[in-house]
Amino acid sequence: MGVTQLGYIGVNVSDPDAWLDLMTNVFGLEARERKNKTAPLQFRVDDHHHRIALYPAKSDGLQYIGWEVASMDELRRLADHLSSIGVTVEQGTPAEADARKVLTFFKFRDPDGIPSEIYYGPIIDHDPLRFGRPISGFNAGRLGLGHAVFACKDQYKSAEFYMKELGFRLSDYIAWDDADAIFMHCNPRHHSLALMNPVFGMKPGDLNHFMIETTSMDDVGRAYDLVLERKIPLILTLGRHTNDLMTSFYIKNPSGFAIEYGYGGRLIEDDAKWDVRKYSATKLWGHQLAMAEPML
Ligand SMILES: [Fe+2]
Incomplete structure (x- = not known):
């Protein structure tokens, strides 16, 4: 019970043209057609209508992050549960649900004020994907869009909220330099x-970064070539993480936070056989800091 995947994110962006170019021509996502330039940009990585929506705006920032649940009953149960512990929960309007291409959703704020949503019933598109450039594809589907990493006032307290109230399970910890993260x-x-x-x-x-995962290492390598060729601001060079074993690189997107683009993340298929560990480094190799500010 609880949420079953990272379903979607919505971001306000001040430079939609730069985002469109990055997402399609470098990262290979499918951009859905839009009526006009003020309409949101919607990007598809799998059979969901879209998973990333970018809203042209004066300033940049996360508008919402959506977590999927498996059924209407579970959605109602979770919404009631959040209300019962004092979280303000509001049902999205039919127009808002249509914008996200889901049947129904509820909005709430997490302990750090992150604009969060729970939904069920993503609208499915049966047309084959038309990638922004030739790539093998994205590893999404039942694994969800990817992952998101946030900064918190008290990350242990927030993690307790996600695990106790929304059904997340602990994967592991990494502490390095002054940073301390829970996965x-x-x-x-x-x-x-x-x-x-x-x-x-x-x-x-x-939001520190979100990650999207391809189905081939070559997709990551070719995107890396394009990033270097186009001098897109690189944050971390190609490298491999200690905990999820993802091989990835990080760039700074036009809104100022990071995108991780990776391949080959490990899976936790059976919680009963999973041992929680605390790592003291984020990388097995690579992931050299390519900018002044350190990022995950
Ligand atoms: Fe990541």
């Missing part, structure tokens, strides 16, 4: 959510 899963993906202390100039509630 959690809600399906076999090693982590759909990680929470860390507010280091590296972040404030509680800030």
